[in-house]
Amino acid sequence: MGGAELTAIVILAAAFILDLLIGDPRWIPHPVIGMGKAIKKLEAWIRRSFQPGNLKRAGVLLPVLVAGGSLVITWALLKLLSLIHPWLAWAAEVVLIATTIAVKGLKDAGLEVYRHLKKGDLPAARNSLGMIVGRETSHLDEPEIVRGTVETVAENIVDAVISPLLYALIGGAPLAMAYRAVNTLDSMVGYKNEKYIHLGWASARLDDIANWIPARLTALLLKLSALILRMDYQRAFRMVRRDARKHPSPNSGFPESAVAGALGIRLGGMNVYHGVSSFRAYMGDATRPMEARDIRLTNRLLLTVSVLFVVLALLVVWGAGGTLWT
Numbered sequence: 001m002g003g004a005e006l007t008a009i010v011i012l013a014a015a016f017i018l019d020l021l022i023g024d025p026r027w028i029p030h031p032v033i034g035m036g037k038a039i040k041k042l043e044a045w046i047r048r049s050f051q052p053g054n055l056k057r058a059g060v061l062l063p064v065l066v067a068g069g070s071l072v073i074t075w076a077l078l079k080l081l082s083l084i085h086p087w088l089a090w091a092a093e094v095v096l097i098a099t100t101i102a103v104k105g106l107k108d109a110g111l112e113v114y115r116h117l118k119k120g121d122l123p124a125a126r127n128s129l130g131m132i133v134g135r136e137t138s139h140l141d142e143p144e145i146v147r148g149t150v151e152t153v154a155e156n157i158v159d160a161v162i163s164p165l166l167y168a169l170i171g172g173a174p175l176a177m178a179y180r181a182v183n184t185l186d187s188m189v190g191y192k193n194e195k196y197i198h199l200g201w202a203s204a205r206l207d208d209i210a211n212w213i214p215a216r217l218t219a220l221l222l223k224l225s226a227l228i229l230r231m232d233y234q235r236a237f238r239m240v241r242r243d244a245r246k247h248p249s250p251n252s253g254f255p256e257s258a259v260a261g262a263l264g265i266r267l268g269g270m271n272v273y274h275g276v277s278s279f280r281a282y283m284g285d286a287t288r289p290m291e292a293r294d295i296r297l298t299n300r301l302l303l304t305v306s307v308l309f310v311v312l313a314l315l316v317v318w319g320a321g322g323t324l325w326t
Contacts, residue, residue: 008317011090012168015097016310023104031070031099031177035184039066043189046199055198059189062199063206066185071178078173096173100164100180103306106156110295110302113149117142117292135271144269146290150298151267154259155252159183159207161306162221163214169313182210208250215251218305219244222258225304229262231297236261239284246281253283259301260284263294 024030042062050058074096082089109132116125125145130137132152140148163183168176182203189196190204219240226233239261240254246268247253260267266286271278 009314011093014094018098019101019103032184035181039188059199059202063203067178067181070181071174074174074177093173097168097176100176102160106160107299110149110153110299114295143290146294149295153298154255157255158215158218162218163211166214182207211251215254219254219258221305221308225301226262231262243283257283265290
């Protein structure tokens with residue numbers, strides 16, 4: 001194995017392990033915070049500089065400037081650090097890639113809800129769920145709290161784990177950071193409401209495109225993970241084929257339907273957003289009632305999928321001779 005090949009493997013694996021161990025400590029400034037501030041300032045500038053009729057055209061500037069800027073800034077930082085010492089650049093790349101993934105954060109968020117449910121503390125469980133979903137949670141009973149948690153963990157396997165790892169595999173920290181910028185843009189401006197229907201359309205479309213392949217890859221990895229964990233992998237495959245495209249998102253239905261099939265539960269149903277009820281298409285069949293342990297089972301799928309992807313990624317880098325981004 002060549003030195004460049006070994007470097008690529010070590011960096012990707014180390015970033016994944018670093019996230020598993022420490023996640024995103026609050027005392028360390030996170031790049032997404034900087035991206036959020038930049039997006040707000042750019043939005044304000046665009047609204048001042050462009051007439052309302054030109055907002056759709058101006059909306060293209062947001063992903064170009066934010067995602068493109070994130071890529072260039074990250075590349076330049078790593079290049080500068082490499083001139084000082086290669087090990088400094090490698091260490092920075094590990095840390096930067098780790099900030100783009102959130103296996104530990106996603107797992108811990110689900111476990112927090114689970115622990116409250118096991119204690120019978122529904123108000124605390126509702127509050128914890130409300131921190132990670134957009135729907136109203138104050139009225140939810142235990143099965144609906146479980147549903148919201150499982151849906152959120154399942155959906156975020158794509159954009160919090162597989163997508164950033166895939167882009168890190170292809171283009172290292174610069175491309176992974178550009179992806180995280182795209183995802184942050186979508187979460188801030190990618191809404192089909194009156195305020196963002198024009199300004200945010202390009203950001204939302206780019207996020208859909210960026211997650212298209214990772215979402216489908218995630219569904220395949222979830223089926224394999226279900227097999228490894230002795231869950232219903234055959235039902236997982238059937239539910240993806242039957243239900244994935246019912247989801248309003250072109251991507252979210254793939255991990256959600258796979259998890260629903262693997263667990264033998266039904267996701268989807270009525271949600272309330274800002275006082276407005278919205279029905280989400282059902283995913284999977286209700287072979288049994290949902291219960292708190294489904295959150296832990298979903299976390300097991302999350303961890304297994306993550307490890308599987310990293311192992312496959314390392315094999316790809318090995319096979320490519322380390323030429324992907326080193």
